[in-house]
Every structure is written in structure tokens, then in C-alpha cells.
Amino acid sequence: MTLSLLRASIVEPVDLYWKCGLANPHTSHCLGSGQILISCMGDPSGGGKGGFVLLDAETFEVIGNWEHPGEAAPFGYDFWYQPRHNVMISSEWGAPKILAEGFNPAHVAEGHYGTSLHVWDWSTHKRVQTLDLGEEGAIPLEVRFLHDPDATEGFVGCALRGNVFRFYREPTGKWAAEKAIGVPSKKVEGWILPDMPGLITDILISLDDRFLYFSNWLHGDVRQYDISDTRNPRLVGQVFLGGSITSDGPVRVLEDPDNQLQPRPRFIKGKRVSGGPQMLQLSLDGQRLYATTSLYSGWDKQFYPEMVREGSVMMQIHVDSLKGGLTLNENFLVDFGKEPGGPALAHELRYPGGDCTSDIWL
Template sequence: MEVPDIWSKPRRRLIGPFCVQMVEPIDLYWKCGLANPHTSHCLGSGQIMISCMGEPAGGGKGGFVLLDGETFEVVGNWEHPGEAAPFGYDFWYQPRHNVMISTEWGAPKALIHGFNPAHVKEGHYGSSLHVWDWTTHRKLQTLDLGEDGAIPLEIRFLHDPNATEGFVGCALRGCVFRFYRTLKGDWAAEKVISVPSKKVEGWMLPEMPGLITDILISLDDRFLYFSNWLHGDIRQYDITDRRNPRLVGQVFLGGSIISDGPVKVLEDPEKHGQTHPRIIKGKRVSGGPQMLQLSLDGRRLYVTTSLFSGWDKQFYPDMMREGSVMMQIDVDSDQGGLSVNENFLVDFGKEPDGPALAHELRYPGGDCTSDIWI
């Protein structure tokens, strides 16, 4: 009797007028020894590359899966055996310079149910960037960013394919590091932005970091944007001087320090203090600004509020009950400046099977975080 091979090919599911390809977790386990896929990028070869955050048992393992770009079958690992990073998360490559750099979050078994500060001291969260040879797939360097670089999440090279530098947002201490190739040909990193923590009461710790969870760079490489998921603000920096970013725009959208919430700000180095709840089209925004996406002309910045369900439940239980939202920020792409579009809101709490937690945003045809120029 012939046993059908139900795992050999990705399944296809019809959703409305669309056909969705599904890669089963067991394929990642068996063929690559990886789990918890995160970032995907298309390669010039026609393949699709996906970073993974761990191994099937829940420990940290920063490896990369290759998919066939037409069939979506799992081809295998991109990295060589034994060269996976301790943790995985995001990555960005620059083929013109034969380099890829990847980041770290933490061990899935530690972060899945929420954030425990003790896990940082126990070594379950990362603080390094990993530099890879794009041609040979060998790991060349590990850049330890130290305490200020704990939990480096989203990484962005400049869009200019000739540039050998970019930025990475480090969540735990609210810092942005610039990474760059040195005159010797290796890679280094330096801190260029620091969002000070606020002294608070009524929260899990005596100090609350901004928690930078997403960053992006405008297509002309002039502005850097990032979200502080806990403080509740989005910031716009002029990065014309790459080593000295200049704050030119800021807007608050919810967060954990709203005036009628349980957390009281005792000391704020930036003098913002408590912020007001954000209400758009009659809907109070639960949660804080998280994933970002910028239109190609740089004038419309979209933001959603859900980070990760385990962390959403811990920090923003109201969002679990009411669903997340998507908002639009109008951008002054000439002088700098941000303002909320009060006439735009997508309420995922009203989804038919909701409330839903919306996370990533993408533009059809490409956007400021999916296009890599070669």
C-alpha cells in the first residue's frame, strides 16, 4: 500500500479570490532544524529567504530557510551547518558589497508568554549583530552591542546600493545604532540615538523604556522613523548627517503612560510626562505604535499597534479585547514633521472573526522595507 506524502509540497488554500501558499512547520523542522520564521526577502536567484528565531524545542537559533520561489517547497538552509547564530530575528543584505547582517530577539520559549526581565540576565535575549558573507554564506563577524544594544530587532541598510552603512533599533534600552564598514574592510557599530527611560510607578519596573520595536528609512535615505511601543510615540529623524541624527517630528498614539492609565510618570528627562489618550473616528487607540510602513513618496506613514500576542496580552490587555488598529500619519517630507490623519482608521476589532491583532504592513508592488537595490 502506498502511503501518500502529505508533507512533500506546500498546501494551497483559497481565501476569497486569492490563493495562499502554506509552508508547514514540519518541513522547517525536518529539512532545516528551524522554527519560528520571521523576516522574508526575495533573492535575485528567484528563491525566497526567511530568517528563523529558534529551533523546534524553543531554544534560540538564528538560521535561514530557502524556499523555491515558484513552488514554495523548502530547499534547505542558507547558512552552513554549525554556523547558525545564537538567536535570530531580522536581516538585510547588500549584494553589491557581498554582505548580509542579521539581528537577534530571544529564545522563543522565553518570550512567547510575555517579557520577564530575569530572562535577560539569564541570557535568553540577544544583543549582537551577525555579519555574513553573501556569496559563501559564512559568518564573518559578531558585533556585540553591549547593554545599550540589548534586543536588536529591525535592521535597515540605506537604500543607496553604494552605501555601506545603516541603522538598527535596539528595543530594551531604546537605542539606535549605526553600523558601517570600516576602512579596514570589517564592520563596526556606534550608538547614535538614545531614548531615555522614564521613572514610573504602577508598572512592572521602576523605569520604563521606550521599547523601539520598528524602524524604517525613507526611500531617499533622508529620514529615519521608529516607534516607541511603550512610551507611545513615533519619531522622525533627519539622518543627512549619518552619525548625528536630528529629531524633526514626533507624534503620540496611545502607549503605557496615558494620563488616565495605571502608570504614573515620576520623572521624565524629555519632559513629556503623561500623554493624552488618542481617539480617532470615535475609537480609542489601545496599545502603542508598533509596525511602520512608509509610502514610496515619503508622505504617508502607516502604523499598526500589535507587537506579539504574548506581549500584547501582558502590556495592553485592552487591545486583546478590542483588537488592534491601523492609523495614518501625514509626513512633512521637506522640513520634517508628523501629524495624525484624523479621518483614517482601520479597526481590526470589527473583523468578522475578531477582534484581530494586525501586525505587519505591506504595499502591493514594493515599499520602503521590502525593496533591495542591486
């Protein structure tokens, strides 16, 4: 009998501070060199700083900054690279010390949240272009290139206004961005603001580059779009899984541009879903979509305190990968409220052998 042991490696915050001047690591991608690249959201004082840390993939020791001195972006969050086109594109959330306080609309006006995508030269590690998406693109989060390594386009979900932008390379070699999908805010009463955005918190693209999925954490729905024509995405699937506008809750929708009834609360195996769909992951065959409900503990406490008390869940959605369509699996639920030492707030989802949000082809 052979036993194999998995060695746990921890990257200490002090190593990021002293070696890279960075803090709050977020997204990691493996590189063709065998190294690991991790984006960071801030500096050690909690201010915004979009830099990158290189790790040795064998020892997990911090090698140093990926970007050159003075090249860091004002804010950091997610990134994706396409080596065939010598490009990496990164996004922005906000200053970590501001995020920890929960969401305050005044902080947006004060400039504590990002609105830009940053274009990096993959070979020189220099920031060569910034695409300011403006108010419509406030808080651009998850960046997804098409999986086809020859493609020169992708999408980013912009949380605050409920928009998805398409970014692409122009014939001149410069990069540009345009709004591709918009989820209109709903006029409401009984909430902190008179208008409730969908708050797009995660997006992903199927491995065949045919469908794009995203979650509206506040409205409570997951959407599927056919992106065969990337300039004209077409809604082909939608399912509500909790959220802030359920029909039995304190919020009343006064005006809905989508002309939809307030959804009923969602129960799975007798448990009510607290919170809304947040992080997504798709099976490699494109037929099973998974969603968890926790975004960030400071924001979870503000918008879904009952989820913090009860723990988050993971749900499974059946996908029609031919014509499009989403249906909740009523017999699948992972309840993190029952974890030892719980309740727990589960966030990211990963497939052991690679998945739709981590695989990058060289």
C-alpha cells in the first residue's frame, strides 16, 4: 500500500510585504515557465495597488514582483493572459481597507473603486495601455479571454452598473472595449438605495467559447448568453437562486425594465437559499454549472446577514449546451453551514484537473 502526502505550503503576508510591497492576493494562474503568477489588490497599508507576485511552483517561495518598479496599476483584482498575442489584461476592484467596511456608494464618488482595464506587454512586463470604462464600467471584476488561444477578444463583468464589456484588439494593435450586455437596475423600496443593480460578481465562458455565464448577486439570477456573435450576445437561459428581491422579503420592486415578477424564495432539499448566486464554475463538458453564494465577508454581513449566520451553499444547475437553457438540480446541495467549526462561507470553485476559469492554452 502506497501513501502519498500533500504538503501544505503557505505564503506568509510578510513575504509579500517585504519582497514585493503588495498585499491582498487574489487571482493565481500557472505560467508556461512553471512559475505561478498572483495578482494583488493593495499595498500593506490597505491602499489600492494592482501589482503581481511571482512564486516558485516547486517551493512556493516568493520570487518577487512580476511588473517593473513603478508599473503597478492604481487598483488590482483579476487578470488573464494570452501569450500568442503578447498580452495580459487586468481589472480593478477597490482599495482593500475600503472594501472591509462594506459597500458605501460615497466611496465610489471619492475614487476608492476602479473603472479601468489595464493592458500589459507579456514579454516586457510593462503596462502599455489603460482602458477607462467610465461609470458604465465601474468595478470591473472577472476578466475572461476566449479560450481559443488565437482569439484577440474577451469579456469583463462590471459589477456596479450590471454591465458586461467586450474588450478586443483593433487592427492598429491597440486594445479597445465596448459594452456588450446590460442588466438594468430595478427601482425598489425597502432597500438601502432606490435603485438596485444586479451586481455582476462572476462571469465565465464555456470551453468551446459558445456560451457566457454570469451571476447577479443582488437580483439573484444566473444568466446564460450565446456569444457565437461576440458583438451581439443573446440571452438563452436564466434561473433565480435566492437574491434580494424574493417575493416574501422586505424589498418591493416598483419598476422593472425586464418586466419580470419578483421571484419566489428558493428551497433545495428543504433548505432555503440565503444570499444570491456568486462564484461560478462549469464542468468541462459544459453541462453542469455550479454556484456558491458568498462574495466577501464584509459585504456578506451587509447584504445577507442570514447567510453569515447559516453558512453559504453550493448549488448545481443543469445546462442545455445545445440550444441554451438553465434548470436547477433540486437534488443537489452542499450546505457549508454544517461544516465542522461552521457555519462557513464558501467562495471559489475549482476542478482538480483544470477548469473554465483557470485553463489557458499557449
